[in-house]
Amino acid sequence: MSARHQRTLALPAYRPDPDGTHPPLDSPDYRSTALRHPLRQPLTLPQSATEITGPVLGEGRIGERDNDLTVQHPGEPVGQRIVVHGRVLDGDGRAVPNSLVEIWQANAGGRYRHDADVWPSPLDPNFDGAGRTLTDEHGRYEFTTIKPGAYPWKNHHNAWRPAHIHFSLFGRSLTQRLVTQMYFPDDPLFDQDPIFNSVPEAARNRLVSRFDMNRTTDHWALGFEFDIVLRGREATPFEDDDHDH
Amino acid sequence: MTTSSTLPSTPSQTVGPYLHIGLTWQDGPFVVPEGTPSAVWIRGRVIDGAGEPITDALVETWQCDEHGRFAHPEDPRSAEIGSGFRGFGRSDTRSGDYGILTVIPGRVPDRSGVLQAPHVDLSVFARGMLHRVVTRAYFADRPEANAADPVLSTVPDDRRQTLLARPSTDGYTFDVHVQGERETVFFDV
């Protein structure tokens, strides 16, 4: 090892996602992509220490009630109470422990508590629609919330978003950062939704949660399971110059 | 080590127009605490293909500290980092600009041990973007380090300036052009 290697970290590398995993940034049916997608190909950035590290957050950032969106106000929100749970895994099936998960969603009537959401459906004084939690040592997370309603938008005539919950994941590295949306099984609005359908067909079902009778609680809440997979590492950690790419 | 089976990744989706409900933090902009003597603001706009500022975007930043240490367990020197250095910044663009308070990062080697110039990685999310885009901000007033940087040297000459943060009154300006003639160089990480 030459002297210039002295400060080199032992750098793992994260596998690229194969084509067909993510929606193309240029997805004309989702009209807002028109002026918001790069026209040029991205360049390859060999993963250095900056990319294989990333924010490890949560300590002091999670309040006691942050994973229960139904108890953040004096009264209970209106709607179907649900438990959404699952695991955050990497591409090799390993748990991603102690990792921040953030969610946000509309209320039961499909309205967001947000200045820009002004369609005629009522706000719920007992629902903000924001949650956060940390995965446990097995990568597990759980939220209690209410099932969000569908909501209209202006993409095309009579456009409605299927019910969904927005998810934000950090994993352990910048390369694993992911923002996605979780949907509910058999939603009749899937067919006309260009955001859901922007995902290559074979990958769409990875965004749909599973109804979970085992986690459905009698006289209390319906259960839904949603596992999230972040990129896995290359099998062989790169240790010397021969493996540079 | 062999990998017997691999799980396919969960696909990305847009943050949508209501990202602020879930992703805005009061202390988001503070990569370093307010009052840090060497702190600078990095500010900029996120601009669409029509030249209009995108006001429903989110910019996240990640970097090492002034001595090249990452606030991350895989950095063997992370324990030496002073309290308060988070390395991570997060700012929406509702006011027209994003802004993070940070320090100029140290130089860290790449995979083969070649020193990189000081740089901050940025992820940009927005309504109308089904996946984040990733870029790097380098510092225009570090020309010698930049000239030797192994990543910048892979960028065509005429596009390199899109990766340079320019000195401003309270730090640096770094605009991100998502599309168009002045399109920022984005990276596959």
Ligand SMILES: [Fe+3]
């Ligand atoms: Fe939404």
